[in-house]
Amino acid sequence: MLPVVIISAIPIALLWDVKPWGSAPWVSALATRMSMSMGSGDGVASSSAMPFPPDPSIGQWIVVALVAYTVVDTVRGMIDDIRHGQVGVDLLAVMALLSTLAVGEYWASWAVVLMITSGEAIEEYAQSKAEGNLNALLQAAPRTAHVSNMPGVGEGTGDSWFQTVPVDQVKPGDVIIVLPGETVPVDGELLSGSATLDLSAINGEPVPREVYAGARVMSGAVNGATTLAMRATELAADSQYQRIMALVSEAQESRPAVVRAADRLAVPFTVLSLAIAGVAWAVSGSPTRFAQVLVLATPCPLLIAAPVAYIAGTGRLAAAGILIKTQDVLESLGRVTQIFFDKTGTLTVKQPQVVRVELVTSHRPRLDEDHVLMFAGVVESYSVHVLAKGIAAAGRDAIERLHARYAAGQRACPEPEASWAGHGRDYPVVRHVEEIAGKGIAAEVNGHAVRVGRLSFAAAGDDGFLATGSGTGFAPSDTSADAQAGLRRTRFGTLAADEMASYVSVDGSLVGRIVLRDVPRANARETLSGLHALGVEKLTMLTGDKRASAEIIAREVGIDEVHAELFPEDKVAAVRDAHSPVTMMVGDGVNDAPVLAVADLGVAMTDGTSTAASESAQVVIMNDDIAAVPRAIAIARRTRRVMLQAVILGLALAVVGMVAAAFDLIPVVVGAFLQEGIDVVSILWALTAVIDRD
The missing domain is CATH 3.40.1110.10 (Calcium-transporting ATPase, cytoplasmic domain N)
Incomplete structure (x- = not known):
């Protein structure tokens, strides 16, 4: 609709005074009666009185048509939001359109329509920008596979020895051919002597990995310069990349508690706006003052800026090789006060x-x-x-x-x-x-x-x-x-x-x-120092190893507290009994599954080859880098900070604008464009959450 609204300004301006049917007699009569009732003794309509109902020209009827379409579309959107459990609070936009039309401020009505349609365009742009990293993962998903149709594969170079089928049709046991530069479609076992695979889409590993016959080949890996043959071991739905996509989609579709709270806050903001507009009308005696206030009432900082910031934060985490199940995890990540670490494979390398x-x-x-x-x-x-x-x-x-x-x-x-x-x-x-x-x-x-x-x-x-x-x-x-x-x-x-x-x-x-x-990870001490710098109060080690060896590692990496010689149930009890507002457990996601599940936040560190982690953890680190833990916390905190700044800034500007309009300091047409500026400022500010400043 945005191009239609913009282009419509031309015929509206050219046909503004065109009334081929002439002035309607009933309009003149009604205007005279309204003028007399307002105290005009000469029987002539007062110049300050607006005709009601109005007598639009062709150009003004174009505005009416645009308003009618926009109101119907907005109301349908509100009903759909309510059906999906969200608060439909576009009432202010509908009332702004109808009130400006009622008082004959046609250009203001057109400006509000422009504001609504451009707001939708800005929202779509902001959402696509914020979801860029997530969409890149989804769009890279393999959709087809080359299944061999003759024995002794791996030596040909043409298409005579395989057929291309949708990836969902691949069955375990099928021999798959992956051409140079293609994405591995399903998990399988390498039949070729060797292959070079780019795993950056799976775990962020920047350097291609060379694997040999018999090695596991994961879906989502990009093949190098030579054709490879592999045997499928999983269905597409059960393969590694599809599991990653499931996590990404789940995170995209979720709405964090803070965004749901922002939706609810839009209701009292709507009530406040109507109250200011009603008082302004009552005190001034002019219905135009009511419209002046409403065109500046915008809940967009709550309805758009908050979710845009959180989607941007989720995308930044994905770009860093950190996948979250829901956006609520972002909120919890920013409030972590105590972190429990498994020792072997988490604070130390995966084998002695x-x-x-x-x-x-x-x-x-x-x-x-x-x-x-x-x-x-x-x-x-x-x-x-x-x-x-x-x-x-x-x-x-x-x-x-x-x-x-x-x-x-x-x-x-x-x-x-x-x-x-x-x-x-x-x-x-x-x-x-x-x-x-x-x-x-x-x-x-x-x-x-x-x-x-x-x-x-x-x-x-x-x-x-x-x-x-x-x-x-x-x-x-x-x-x-x-x-x-x-x-x-x-x-x-x-x-x-x-x-x-x-x-x-x-x-x-x-x-x-x-x-x-057991050798500590090279960056373990630096990582734990970074967590303390972020304000995490206590770092605790949970391990089944002997106390003497556990304490040596603890001293080397900077752990505050050690619990050694624990059975799995002891680890669960230690986390459950912690007296911290938000606890996090970091482990490998397999043998630590029970304790990952009991913590407020379970973080599974994998090298991209483990899928069991996604079952018990809310956060999955795909690049097996412990430094991703403080990075995730820093991203979460900055996301929340940017979101709050965008919301508070947008609402503050809107309230100041409404008060000014109530005192007739901002004309109704100017107010409509000012509201658009407030929306742009708050949404673009929220979008800065996608910028890497940590």
Whole structure:
């Protein structure tokens, strides 16, 4: 309607005085009678009296038509709002239109129509701007998939070996072809040898990730430069990106309590506006004064500015890799006073990291730390033990260092065939892998027998007794706890409270131990300091680990209070018994599900591959970055601050304008345009919530 209203100004102006039917006799007679009743003794209508009912010209009838359409459309909108449980408070706009028309202020009526239609346009612009980050996620959703229709896929490049179908038709087990630059349509397993995937839409990870055959491939990931083949493991509705979209849609459609409160405040504002307008009419005796006040009465700061600010805040969170279930979460985020943290995987990295390698003296210089890490790492890459991933990662780094040394010309290995440490080979050759639960894992690496695990397992010979070549100083049959403790003390010393170790033997001889510990995230201390700076009163750790190791991590990262050696029900009780207005629990969203659910705000930190988190948490951090916690709080607080500023500023200007109009300081046409300016100011101010200033 906005272009129609703007263009209509031309025929209204040109046909303002055109009355091809002439003046209606009844209008003149009525005007004379009204003039006489108001005390005009000469029988002629007073120039100050407005004719009622009016006798419009063609141009003025155009205004009447615009007003009629706008009133009907506005009333229908009010009824629809009420049906959806919202307060329909566009009554002021309807009364402003009818009152200006009744007193013959046609240009003011046109200005109010312009105000309403342009307000809708501004609202749509503001909403689309505020929802930009959310809409980007929704629009990137995969809608089709290429399903292979012949065996042996993955080698072709044309379209002869697949058919394109809607993504909803993909079934688990289907082989999917994803072309370069396309979005992975459903969750699945990679069949191609390798692929490079951009996960930024899922978890904000800026650097593409390289994955290999058998790896999980998530919907929403963007394929790199080569075609990949994958096998679908989930329906589209159950895949990762669709779950993200469900969270985004849920947040978009929700209305936070503060916005619902703003809707309710619009009712007393309407009553106040009518009261000011009625008093102005009663005191002045002029119905025009009533219209003058109403054209300046605008609830838009409440009805539009508040939700625009909150949608903008929700979009900013999404852009930062933080998804919320409802906009009410924004309100709660800004009032958090105590935060509970899980330890392992939240304050620390997700698996224990290698901190040092301790060698048995008799094996120097034949083996160095990188040799031991290489042997242990390639063996542990086949294990599911809790320490395996950390050792495997350290082993991969060690192999790179050994390759670099070999390429630089270093030939430190004493054996002519250079079989130690994989020198001269791209990758170590591994055979005969065997894992014994609770003890360790053994394999043949480059022809050498390697054992990694508990001391009794690594140092034992084939018969299960401590090997004589271990240099233990104990008899071969002496496998008692005292003997093993003596070996640890004499060869390696005592581990710290938060350390753990795996022992390594090569060819039946104990060569060293690899010491690991829970390492704090690199930005954990800075993040927790930032939370204190934001005014969060208490930071608490909840963990099932031993108190000694928990307190070491707590001191390193800046935790205020430690609750250690807890069972899941103990964690729930600790959060439930907290005496804080708003509590938050931050965990991994899987084993912390009960305590995430009981906190006022549950925050699940994931790397974009976990979907269980969305079931128990109100906030899901998709980029596995603990720094997102203070960022979320800062965004929430700024969103609320901007919203309040926009509402208070808009309402204050409107009230000042209405009072001025009541004293006849603002003409009715000028007031209509001033109200438009007030709406623009409040809405644009609310839109500043989308700007990143934190």
